[in-house]
Amino acid sequence: MRSVTILGSTGSIGTQAIDVVRRHPDRFRVDALSAGRDVAGLAKQAGQLGVRAVAVADATRGDELREALAAAGTAGVEVVAGPDAAADLAGRGSDVVLNGITGSVGLRPTLAALEAGSTLALANKESLVVGGPLVQAAVRRPDQIVPVDSEHSAIAQSLRSGTAAEVRRLVVTASGGPFRGMSRAELRDVTPAQALRHPNFAMGRVITTNSATLVNKGLEVIEAHLLFDVPLSRVDVVVHPQQMIHSMVEFVDGSTIAQAGPPRMLVPIALGLSWPDRLDPVDVAIDWTQAASWEFAPLDDEAFPAVRLARQVGEAAGTFPAVYNAANEVCVDAFHSGAIRFTDIVDTVSAVVDAHAAEPGDASSVAGVLAADAWARRRAQDLVAG
Ligand SMILES: NC(=O)C1=CN([C@@H]2O[C@H](COP(=O)(O)OP(=O)(O)OC[C@H]3O[C@@H](n4cnc5c(N)ncnc54)[C@H](OP(=O)(O)O)[C@@H]3O)[C@@H](O)[C@H]2O)C=CC1
Numbered sequence: 001m002r003s004v005t006i007l008g009s010t011g012s013i014g015t016q017a018i019d020v021v022r023r024h025p026d027r028f029r030v031d032a033l034s035a036g037r038d039v040a041g042l043a044k045q046a047g048q049l050g051v052r053a054v055a056v057a058d059a060t061r062g063d064e065l066r067e068a069l070a071a072a073g074t075a076g077v078e079v080v081a082g083p084d085a086a087a088d089l090a091g092r093g094s095d096v097v098l099n100g101i102t103g104s105v106g107l108r109p110t111l112a113a114l115e116a117g118s119t120l121a122l123a124n125k126e127s128l129v130v131g132g133p134l135v136q137a138a139v140r141r142p143d144q145i146v147p148v149d150s151e152h153s154a155i156a157q158s159l160r161s162g163t164a165a166e167v168r169r170l171v172v173t174a175s176g177g178p179f180r181g182m183s184r185a186e187l188r189d190v191t192p193a194q195a196l197r198h199p200n201f202a203m204g205r206v207i208t209t210n211s212a213t214l215v216n217k218g219l220e221v222i223e224a225h226l227l228f229d230v231p232l233s234r235v236d237v238v239v240h241p242q243q244m245i246h247s248m249v250e251f252v253d254g255s256t257i258a259q260a261g262p263p264r265m266l267v268p269i270a271l272g273l274s275w276p277d278r279l280d281p282v283d284v285a286i287d288w289t290q291a292a293s294w295e296f297a298p299l300d301d302e303a304f305p306a307v308r309l310a311r312q313v314g315e316a317a318g319t320f321p322a323v324y325n326a327a328n329e330v331c332v333d334a335f336h337s338g339a340i341r342f343t344d345i346v347d348t349v350s351a352v353v354d355a356h357a358a359e360p361g362d363a364s365s366v367a368g369v370l371a372a373d374a375w376a377r378r379r380a381q382d383l384v385a386g
């Protein structure tokens with residue numbers, strides 16, 4: 001029986017993780033849950049799972065959460081409220097901490113889980129990208145981070161086929177997003193509603209928008225480099241609109257191992273919770289008796305420059321990846337509020353990254369990384385306002 005803490009339990013990853021643990025009550029006990037603001041959803045989940053503690057990031061919602069818990073008949077559950085609440089729960093030593101929070105705000109919880117010795121089932125790719133070496137330095141044992149991001153789960157599964165010395169390249173697949181095939185000129189006028197129509201996955205607003213700009217793939221290239229210790233120059237991206245192959249590893253003898261499955265998150269989440277074991281049941285497999293065509297195409301870096309920019313910030317390292325991510329988080333909000341166009345998102349991120357070259361930050365401490373994150377947010381906001 002593994003004890004589990006689920007951060008971001010009210011989101012897309014969090015609710016699917018709860019589905020997995022509820023299907024396997026003999027394998028998992030949920031200690032704690034955390035959310036940003038959704039106290040009603042959190043209280044309902046706490047009642048279903050019988051957890052000991054819940055956290056809400058919005059400090060003003062602690063009393064509302066207590067009332068919702070009492071109404072759900074679960075008074076007695078500990079309530080933690082405020083910006084440090086998720087990190088508090090993450091650091092309490094559950095066997096597994098699933099980080100399903102969105103954004104760089106997931107950095108402290110990621111570090112807290114690792115420092116407490118828990119296995120970190122990592123969906124919150126932003127914390128690894130922005131924290132980079134700080135997160136790597138907090139790792140105490142092999143396999144302490146188990147990737148939940150589907151591409152990286154696929155790579156981790158494929159890597160079981162060979163040793164690190166036998167790996168030549170990692171190949172990360174990309175859907176291409178809802179605007180695949182469009183030119184830069186056509187992208188100028190796409191709307192937020194169109195950007196939220198991901199071809200295959202129902203996900204939160206930020207990651208769905210990042211899939212449309214390809215910033216998600218940029219983050220994932222850096223994530224793969226950091227997780228698997230493969231140079232950025234040997235992490236490729238291929239557009240595969242069906243997303244049946246979730247990513248691949250090419251080995252030195254010319255063999256490629258790919259992991260395939262329907263485009264859903266249940267398998268990566270289940271593996272994140274139970275690694276290295278597979279649970280049964282989790283999801284249905286691909287029906288190989290049905291005719292199907294799977295396409296593969298190169299990425300259009302002119303229309304979608306986000307991956308090229310991510311490689312640049314990944315090579316620059318230091319606080320550059322944190323700046324890329326933070327500026328993007330601001331621009332995603334600005335796009336959805338109507339303040340900027342779709343193509344302005346990556347253009348603005350690029351301008352903030354360029355400006356950062358003149359005043360690089362200190363990546364050797366969490367405070368330094370968060371200062372760079374805050375600097376990039378201010379800079380992006382100024383550009384958006386201007
Ligand atoms: N969804 C997917 O299929 C995939 C997601 N990921 C990654 O997983 C992470 C979560 O994505 P997704 O589930 O789609 O996102 P959602 O927007 O659906 O959920 C985000 C979760 O984080 C909580 N949250 C928001 N702000 C804070 C905060 N300041 N402190 C603590 N918790 C907060 C939200 O709470 P509330 O509901 O109260 O706002 C919610 O529970 C992201 O990093 C994403 O890139 C990776 C691969 C696939």
Ligand SMILES: CC(=O)[C@@H](O)[C@H](O)COP(=O)(O)O
Binds near residue numbers: 173
């Ligand atoms: C499910 C998952 O891991 C997401 O990151 C998804 O892969 C997004 O796909 P694209 O960014 O390729 O559209």
Ligand SMILES: [Mn+2]
Binds near residue numbers: 149150220
């Ligand atoms: Mn992914």
